[in-house]
Amino acid sequence: MPMKNAARLTRDFFEQPTLQVAINLLGQHLVRIRPGHARVAGVIVETEAYIGSEDLACHARSGKTARNMSMWGDPGRSYVYFVYGMHWMLNIVTASAGLPAAVLIRSIFPLEGIEQMARRRNNQPLEELANGPAKLCQAFDIDGALDGHDLCNPESKIFIEAAETPAPESVTSGPRVGLNSVPEPWKSKPWRFCLNP
């Protein structure tokens, strides 16, 4: 049964220090609306923080470009980018406008619209539908057309819905993944957060 009167998260949730937003997003629901389709939604269970041009793992390291300019925009907007010649990644801009920082959504557990997700994900099992940053973009039909989108706009077709705040002891942190050639100390910063059962 769909939750009643669940509130969309507003700007103030995202206009906070990036590590705090990365932790606070755990347990919240990502929701995708597409005309003619049922809602697609799931619980955010893994995030990573990318913080400013000093963070050499962050795309903002090489300054503002056409690709990454969304990170300099308002907190609560999306930063969607393309990588490996085939995958899209969803980030949510944090901190304050002008400070290039964002949270990568790395993993989601499906709640609503599971049949749609399965169709988009080649009928893989439930656990495999959105348990990766590129997988969830495929499952939620997220691509470059959504880059720079304002998730706080009431009209937005993609947004975060408030859910229960997890107990602090169910949150773990560790180094971000996929940063093979990133120098220390950035490579080892414990800026990846997981929500455990």
Place this chain on the structure above:
DNA sequence: AGCACGATTAACT
């Protein structure tokens, strides 16, 4: 203008 490689995934051995 050319080139190495990436905030990954799926399909191999």
Place this chain on the structure above:
DNA sequence: GTTAATCGTGCTC
């Protein structure tokens, strides 16, 4: 554990 897929980006020549 290893690797192909596949192309935009940023760096070097």
